[in-house]
Amino acid sequence: MTFDTLGLSPSLLRAVAEQGYQTPSPIQARAIPLILAGKDVMAAAQTGTGKTAAFTLPLLQRLAGGPRAQPNRCRALVLTPTRELAAQVQESVRDYGSHDGVRSAVVFGGVNINPQIAQLRRGVDVLVATPGRLLDLHGQGFVDFRDLEVLVLDEADRMLDMGFIHDIRRIVTLLPTRRQTLMFSATFSGPITQLAQGYMRQPVRVEVSPPNATAETVQQWVYPVDKKRKPELLSHLVEVHGWDQVLVFTRTKHGANKLSQQLEQNGIRSVAIHGNKSQNARTRALADFKQGRVQALVATDIAARGLDIEQLPQVVNFDLPNVAEDYVHRIGRTGRAGAAGQAYSLVSADEADYLYDIERLICKTLPREEIEGFEPQHAVPRGRSAKGGPAKGGPAKGRPAKGRPAASARVGKNPHSGPPAARDGAPVPARRQPRAGPRSSGAPARGKGNGRTPSRGGRGR
Structure with missing residues (x-):
């Protein structure tokens, strides 16, 4: 067609x-x-x-x-x-x-x-x-x-x-x-x-898709880690994998500001974007991120549906959202228009209930990987809530979804840095679809090609 x-x-x-x-x-x-x-x-x-x-x-x-x-x-x-x-x-x-x-x-x-x-x-x-x-x-x-x-x-x-x-x-x-x-x-x-x-x-x-489904082009992982070591782990991931562009989500405005400062102290160019920022500051931060002047854009959920960044390779949930549906929209910032993307969630033990809510919503158990040197002292329970009660409904009752690993794998480096393979016999498109929304005035020019689709969404209060 x-x-x-x-x-x-x-x-x-x-x-x-x-x-x-x-x-x-x-x-x-x-x-x-x-x-x-x-x-x-x-x-x-x-x-x-x-x-x-x-x-x-x-x-x-x-x-x-x-x-x-x-x-x-x-x-x-x-x-x-x-x-x-x-x-x-x-x-x-x-x-x-x-x-x-x-x-x-x-x-x-x-x-x-x-x-x-x-x-x-x-x-x-x-x-x-x-x-x-x-x-x-x-x-x-x-x-x-x-x-x-x-x-x-x-x-x-x-x-x-x-x-x-x-x-x-x-x-x-x-x-x-x-x-x-x-x-x-x-x-x-x-x-x-x-x-x-x-x-x-x-x-x-x-x-055209099941409610609250996540895109097949986005690979997802959970990294269990103690809460106090999250900033250190995030900096480690940026440095080890050479991430030039990563969108990071926090739960609060204060948390976004604090994390951005911590990343800057670790030598990672970073800027925060949230509702307390003026519109001019938000526009400038997004333009800097798109143009590569900033490596890490730290955002609250105000940006979960408001950012459309060409070929954004990865999204990190520094904090899990307390509303499970927001997880879908956060990770939807990557893997857009058929492109490959990766989504990582840094999860501490006190966020177990949020994780189970997300897994029930998307009907899959997310694979867990412990990063060598960052193994948590307080494990994220599997199949039970953080309060000790059983998780309700869905596939998150301690049984991994079909085809998912059943136990944590300790790795020193993320082995999934490449694009995902085609699924169900359908090739993953190599080119992005056309954009249905605006770019910042400083955003890179659009590419040209054939067989692509206008596709944009976003947020902007």
């Missing part, structure tokens, strides 16, 4: 071809025709599979044939949970709408509001926004929704997790009832389904 078969306009096909991409991903192949037909769509797919392009392309086609937006009005609204994702979606709109003259703008907090007001005064066809700043602008009379035709909720489950449900409800009450509504996410929970029932008209549900 090619994009030519999906019913997209010549101008959009030209924009896609200019990026060197011809083959749609499964979520794009299924969702784009439904959206072009005017259906309300609920779409779920693994992170990194092209969800952004799946709604951006048909949205642009619909808007290209209509009148331009009037001052302070918009014809389509895309709501995102974070600033980074909002910026990425707007760049996707700009890139793929380059031949249709579609005007777009992005609004989010943490930056000067005046340039955003100036853009809205000219009218925009596609407005990408975070909920808080959008409500501020509407309350001041700078945005009017009377002409709105399409509403997109991007990463809807994350918006609920971050407490945006009340803002979403307020925004929806301001919109015309006659509209097309699209909901895209990596996962769908009960609350998301309830949200859809209230705001969508007979939505068509599209799922």
